[in-house]
Every structure is written in C-alpha cells, then in structure tokens.
Amino acid sequence: MEQPSLSTPSNATILVHGGCGNVYPRPMAPERRAAYEATLLQAAQAGFEVLQAGKSSVEAVEVSIKVLEDSPLFNAAHGAVFSNDGGVELDASIMDGAAFLAGAVAGVKTIRNPISAARQVMEASAHVMLVGTGAEAFAETVGLELVSPAYFETEERRAQIRQVKEAEAQGHPFQETKLGTVGAVALDQHGKLAAGTSTGGMLNKRFGRVGDSPIIGAGTYANHICAVSGTGHGEFFMRHTVAHDIAALMEYKGLTVEQAVQEVIHGKVHQAGGQGGVIVLDVHGNPGITYSTQGMFWARISPDGAQQVHVDNLVIE
Template sequence: MTNPDWTLMIHGGAGAIERSRTSPETEAAVRAALGRALDAGADVLSAGGAALDAVEAAVRVLEDDPHFNAGRGSALTREGTAELDAAIMDGATRRAGAVARVSFTRSPVALARAVMEQSPHVFLAGIGADAFSREIGAEQVDNGWFVIEERRRQLAELLARGADAFDVDMKYGTVGAVARDRSGRLAAATSTGGVTGKRWGRIGDSPVVGAGTWADDRSCAVSCTGAGEFFLRVGTAHEIEARVRLAGTGIAEATAAVLAEVKALGGTGGVIVAGADGTMVWDFTTSGMHRARASAGGERVVAMYGDEG
C-alpha cells in the first residue's frame, strides 16, 4: 500500500511463532508490547517528528520488554552473559551508527545513535563501545539486568545437548523499525541480543550497516531479523535497496527475491521495508514474525502469525 504522509513498521523477530506453541498469556503480552512500540513511534510521526526519532522510540520500547531478543531478555552467550548489538541509519544523509558486544548500556539503539551523532565513527564494539557509552553518560545497568530466566533455560538446554548456536528454538528475535516521516525522510533501526550460545565474540547482521539495517531516502529503509550469518553473506538490507533504486524493482518483489536468496543459502528470517513513496512491505520465510504497522491514514495492524495482516 502507499500513503502520501508518514508510515511506520516494526518487527520483534521471525521464527517458530505458531498458535499451537504460544500461550494466551504470551500472545497477549507480545501484542501489547508491539502496540506500545508502534504507538511510541507513531506519536513522533503524527506530531511532525523525524523518522529517525520515531524508529529509535519504537525500538527502545522493545529493548525494555523481556519478550524480545534485544536489551532485557536478550539471548545469552555461551558464558551466560548478554552482549548486545544495534544500528540506526538516517536515510536523508546516510549517516549511521552501530554498536556490537555492548554489555552495560540499557538502550543499545540509543548508543548507536550517539555513535552517529557524537563520535567521528560509524561502528564501535566491545570494551571500546562500553567506554564510549560511559563517557557520554548513557544509562548504565548491571549485565545481569538483561538476563531473564527463560534465556538461562534455553542456554542450559543447548549446553546439555552439547549443541551450538542456532541449535535452539528460534521463537523470539531481533527487534527493528523503519519509518517515513511527513517530510519524506526515511530511517531504520535494529537491535538484538544475537543467538543463544554464541561465542568467540560473534556478531550477526543486525549492527552491520548494509546487512541488517539500511536507509536511503532515494528508495527505502530496511530492518532485518533471522539467521544473521546468512543475512550477512547476502548483504540483505542493502541488496533490497539496491534492487529498488538501481534496477527499478518493486519493493515487494525485491524483498521476496532477496529473502529467497537468503533461504537458498540455508537461512530463514524476515524483513520490514518502508518505501520513499509510502509503500510498506513485510515478508518472512518462517512460520511467523512479530510485527506491526501504522500510517497517517489511520491504519494500525499488530500481527504475529503467518496468516495475519
């Protein structure tokens, strides 16, 4: 669909999201959280605010909700700690900020924006990102604040089986948002805890500009979720944008084609895309994706399963 005014889409991860595997309590909580995040971003846009502010606002709500794999509730490393990744990008200027392996910053997406606006760099990682976070006065929390019991259980089950990352039920995932504001500016943001049992300083696609996150006012803004190693190999977010901008492919067609390429390599996941013309597209190759969208025209959709929205 298209709309001449603002649009907003969010996701809370793609994976084995099915009615038969989701309790009524969990479904209600997830839908409520998606709704709160959607409202946070929509409030910015409906007041004439910038797409960049809207995507940050939406993602920060999801980072604080333990039902998603970002911020509090993140997947745990093999050592049982949380290492957080995020990126944000302004489609008007193509300025971007990203952080990886952050351990103590409450909002990784806010820190990614600070990297973009308060440093000469694009991407900071590990102890350097943590040092920058403290230096600029970003809100700090103990690493244990990010850890919830369900994530401990998932890690324990993985270790008991002698398995490795990706050998765990991918039910909760990365969060992200894309938006177009009233001025036609686009933005994208993504935040994640990665995969259960990750080690050796593993970093996925979410904080990698061009792989899991991209925005360009000339075409579209993209945020991805799924098996990061495969999204990295395809350069998914930029690949979608390039097909739209350079080849003139429709956004829905470009998104489907690139996700098919990811799947052909062995990866699954989902994507949300906001077009410069107001087009909104989501697509996924899993049984479901936590997702929501809103527009100035009054549309408001919150969905989880494959047969919705």
C-alpha cells in the same frame, strides 16, 4: 488484527518487528500472545506519536526500538538470550536515510538501550561502529544509562541456555530456530526514511560472534529510496548484504518494495540455505514484509492512523 484508527494529517508511517522463527508445536497461551501484541503496538504507537509531532524518522525508530529493548519478551537488551559463556552481548544499529549517516554498537554488556548508543555513535562521533568496552566508555561520555549486566538476565533466558547446554552434553547439537531480533523503519512528515535494528544475537553464541544486526547494509539500511530492518540467520544476511540488496534492486532495477523483498529473501537467501525476514518502507510509505521462516511478529501504523499487529504461533526467544 485490526485496531481502531487514529487521526493524522501527514504521510508519516512506522513499521516495527519483533523477530521471526518457526511455529511452536503447541498453541501459544492467549495471555502471552496478548502481551506480544500489546508490546508491538506500544512500540509502533510510541514512534508514531513522534512522527505526528513533526520529529524525525530517526527519533521515531529509536523510540520504538527502546520499547522493545525494555521488554523481556524479545531478544534485545532486557530480553536478550545468553551466550555460551553465560553472559549477554548486545548489538544494534541505526541509519538516517536522508543524511546517509549510520551508527552501530556490537558486543556491549552494560548499555541499557543499545539503539540509543548506536544513534549517538552516528550523531556524536566520527565513526560508524564501536564495539565492546570502547562502545560502553563512549556511551558513558555521552550520558547514556549504563546498568549492571544482571539487568539483562531474565530467569526464562537462564533456563533456556541451561536446557541448551544439557542437550549438548547429551550429544544433541543446538540449532537456532528462534530469531527474535527487533527493529523499526519509519517515514516522517518530511519524506525522510530511517531504519534501526537491535538484538541479543544468537542463543549460545561463542567467541564474541557478531551477526548482521549492527552491520550497515546487512541487517539495517536506509537511503532516499527505502528503509530496511532484518531478522534472521545473520551469517546469510551478511554474506548477501540483504538490506542493501533490497535498496539496490529498487533503485537500479526499479523493483517495487514487495518485488525486492521477495527476490532477496525468497530468492537469494532461501536458495543459499538461510532463513529470515525483513520489514521495509519505501519513500511513499508502501510497506514490504516478508519472511522465509514460518512466521514473523510485526506491527504497523499507516499514514491514515490504522493499526495492524501480526503475531504468529511462534516462540520468539
């Protein structure tokens, strides 16, 4: 769906995603589709305004992802899915492609915006990844907002995990088909790239499972060539270092952004039996958007200010 253009004097551009998955068997309610479109565009617009103000791609990525984290529509922070133990565990990462720095948190339960914690790990610590209660303690020392775990628990998600457990009790194994991770990639006025990803992980996950979203090079990567944020079956994205592989194909083989995403997602990952998708920006602002599921949610504001939003007939839960 095309939206009215905005004016901008630079090549600043941003691309956000709200996950990918498989087509729902009945049409999505118009009001729900409108809510997804509005929130995706709100996230993209928030980041684009940061870029228009001359601020960094890192800040734009964080601002955009926070909008998605605060929405109950997506599987990140406030809308996160439940783990098997009845709680919510959150992961996030961010990478500054120009400075070649990265930060991540995993398995956190009380940080309102995990993407902000990931940025603080990158900028205010000597580390790349912090996990669990240690990450939460760090977040408190740097002044981030902590909340009760109940903040993340929505009734819709609670009903979802209840249905999964009832099905398992009747001998019907659960298979993840709805991959609602969120992410953003941005190019700022200074030609610098950044990427970030945030998720509630896999519905019904057990034993502290962590997927690709907080793993630099798997679900998130940025350098001087491109910025990548992924969503999908994390185990495959980790095994095939999806985000880094896309960047490597562009840097070492000279592939275009579109060629690289096709080769990795529809080549390596799909052939290995995995599903998922990515959003990518190259250093010239060219986008690459591809997925091997039946659809993906994304929104983009291009350098000329034109807005695009894409919502397939999916259930991103």
